Amino acid sequence: MFEMAPEIVALLFGAAVLAGFVDAIAGGGGLITVPALLAAGISPVAAIATNKIQGSFGTAAATWTFWRKGQIDFALLKWPLIATVIGAVLGAIAVSFTDTTWLMVLLPVLLVAIALYFLFGPKATDQDVAARMTPLAFGAVAGGIGFYDGFFGPGTGSFFALALVTLLGMGLTRATAYTKALNFSSNVVSVVVFAVGGHVLWAIGLLMAVGQVLGGWLGSHAAIRFGPRLIRPLLVVICLAMVVKLLSDPANPLRIWLAGLF
Template structure:
């Protein structure tokens, strides 16, 4: 493999880690870059290899959040277990079928999210305490099943969907949502990695250097998010959602 390909992949991994640490969606950067630079590789091998840097960046970002943000370990333990299994199953399906049919649906969902986030200025500005423990657990499990499966099957934008779920379904503010989302995202990445290792799909000569760069970006992004707080994360979230819309819009409509 040409050295410039590795360099470009590592640059993409760094920026992906940075964005992902703040509000998720880092896969929207490194996944299309990898697809363009590695056109001769099977899609499952590309996605499988990218899960390793995603895990490393998320892990380092999570470490930063753990030192500064309160984590609901009881709730997260359940979510992580469910998300791990769901991601494993999603990744297994990826090795068997094509996933383009999901993109039109995601385009509609993201359009609604972008409009709602822009109009509702206090969205994610504070925590909502109006949920019972049982209702919160139910929402958490449902969210983990669907988003975990999505991460294993398609992937890009998972962190943003997790943040959205924590804010809208579980009543977290953006800072706590970002912190807790990182822990669940670790489980989904690990579930996918476990499957891809079993299938022999990971190309380690690509995965290892990208992991170092993604971790550096994740460390920097997490520190910035913690320092700047909710309003900064909200704006960044909106930017990433709009970027996701453009990305899926191109895939669906070819513009």
């Protein structure tokens, strides 16, 4: 069993509360919890696995709150949810047989593009507009994002939010609510895969899950209350923070290429 000092446990709990709050609004809470788990001396695989279990509780709490507030219609979400689960299963299987190095190059570029869209693109509001595709057709998009989440993960919430706003015409608060439901479904699949492999540190993960639930509850209420005024800038900040985190790795191929240019 993994033992740690009480003060480290308290810090992990605090990190989970903050991550749950951020996740409920813009996603990217793993930027807080994964480094915290690694700093506590937990191995990378166990840190990612434990992060998935506690993150699932946070997205579940946010999904429940949004649903209770009438922000989610699960009838509309049926096909995208099914597609997300299938995609996440296939992604979790594929990651065992595929080199993910190319994602370290592509992902920062995509995240910068998303940040620029929410920063300079058409102003995202709470007003729904005409959808560009049906929920059934959107299932193909959701399945692709689910595959990515099972395969790799960072930025999944931002990808879902952008797709729901641009393709289904949802207002930003409603898109955030649906993002939590879709992200929760893909997280559960990842938890099952990691649990079967014996990588989850259950005691730490469940303790942090309590913090995630608290943070998710607070974050979802804040998103409903403040809407795009809070969601839009936080999405931009989280996307750019993920880019910085990815490029801080000296082994990142994109960082190496950029360093060669300058």
